[in-house]
Amino acid sequence: MRTAVLLMAYGSPRTPDEVEPYFTDIRGGRPPSPQVLKVLADRYERIGGRSPLNEITQEQAESLERLLGQEHPGDFAVFTGMKHWHPFVADTVAKIAEAGIPKVIGLVLAPHYSKKSIGEYEARILKARDALGANFDLTMVKSWYDEPAFVDLVAQNLKESLDGWDAADPGTCVFFTAHSIPARIVAEGDPYADQLSDSAKVYADAAGISNYTTGWQSESSTGEPWLGPDILVRLGTFAEEGGRRALIAPVGFVADHLEVLFDVDVECVERAEELDIELRRICSPNVDPRFIRALADIVMRYSDPS
Numbered sequence: 323m324r325t326a327v328l329l330m331a332y333g334s335p336r337t338p339d340e341v342e343p344y345f346t347d348i349r350g351g352r353p354p355s356p357q358v359l360k361v362l363a364d365r366y367e368r369i370g371g372r373s374p375l376n377e378i379t380q381e382q383a384e385s386l387e388r389l390l391g392q393e394h395p396g397d398f399a400v401f402t403g404m405k406h407w408h409p410f411v412a413d414t415v416a417k418i419a420e421a422g423i424p425k426v427i428g429l430v431l432a433p434h435y436s437k438k439s440i441g442e443y444e445a446r447i448l449k450a451r452d453a454l455g456a457n458f459d460l461t462m463v464k465s466w467y468d469e470p471a472f473v474d475l476v477a478q479n480l481k482e483s484l485d486g487w488d489a490a491d492p493g494t495c496v497f498f499t500a501h502s503i504p505a506r507i508v509a510e511g512d513p514y515a516d517q518l519s520d521s522a523k524v525y526a527d528a529a530g531i532s533n534y535t536t537g538w539q540s541e542s543s544t545g546e547p548w549l550g551p552d553i554l555v556r557l558g559t560f561a562e563e564g565g566r567r568a569l570i571a572p573v574g575f576v577a578d579h580l581e582v583l584f585d586v587d588v589e590c591v592e593r594a595e596e597l598d599i600e601l602r603r604i605c606s607p608n609v610d611p612r613f614i615r616a617l618a619d620i621v622m623r624y625s626d627p628s
Contacts, residue, residue, distance in 0.1 A: 326423040333404030334373035375579035385614045412450035419456035433467035436514035467521040471616035477528035479604040489531045494567040498522035500574025502538035502548040540581045561597035576607045
């Protein structure tokens with residue numbers, strides 16, 4: 323039975339002109355104010371004018387399809403769908419339905435589960451399927467932060483990034499981060515925060531790291547409390563306690579995009595300079611063959627749950 327793998331990501335504007343409609347979609351059709359739009363445009367300008375997320379996601383999908391094709395010829399077709407930009411998830415669902423593929427594996431390029439993230443992607447697939455009257459079976463990957471090949475990749479990247487730093491020195495600390503979400507969601511029983519804590523321990527143990535903590539990043543201004551402390555606050559506390567070397571591991575993300583290239587590589591770097599902290603970041607998985615291997619392993623496990 324042929325299976326479609328729907329690889330999903332948040333999406334990103336491809337040109338400066340797309341920043342406003344992109345964030346209008348994120349805001350449910352409400353355009354950002356001129357002041358907010360300028361802040362957003364300035365952030366993209368600081369990282370070269372655009373985010374490479376869409377291209378990286380497409381390359382990840384193509385690499386995954388090649389690997390699956392080599393190992394399981396004719397069994398899988400890999401599609402991409404974006405939450406807030408082209409190709410939208412609904413548009414890709416229509417392509418899958420038109421192709422008559424009877425089974426779909428939904429795989430979001432975010433390792434941890436939250437109803438705010440993975441749950442919303444799943445809802446979009448189901449809404450599009452029902453609107454089309456399609457009848458494919460959907461298997462949704464809820465979380466995969468503990469996939470063995472992914473754990474190995476993160477552990478290897480941590481060791482390489484430490485590069486001479488003594489992980490046992492209290493002046494050195496690894497900060498595992500993920501995108502913050504409204505605190506009320508976790509208060510309602512969402513496992514997102516617990517999964518970040520669990521994944522930090524899994525990765526640190528695999529890399530032999532004892533000094534580590536977690537932090538949140540990329541909080542949006544919605545007028546309600548979000549999960550914290552923010553990574554910028556964490557860095558300040560670390561410096562006050564005598565910390566001098568910080569390695570940021572943004573494990574909630576698997577591609578270079580605004581939340582990594584600006585929130586970490588610009589904001590955190592500038593904050594570290596103010597605090598006289600030496601700061602490094604682990605490499606994003608992007609299209610690393612080891613990451614594609616991990617994605618293939620996930621697909622195979624969910625294609626045959628037995």
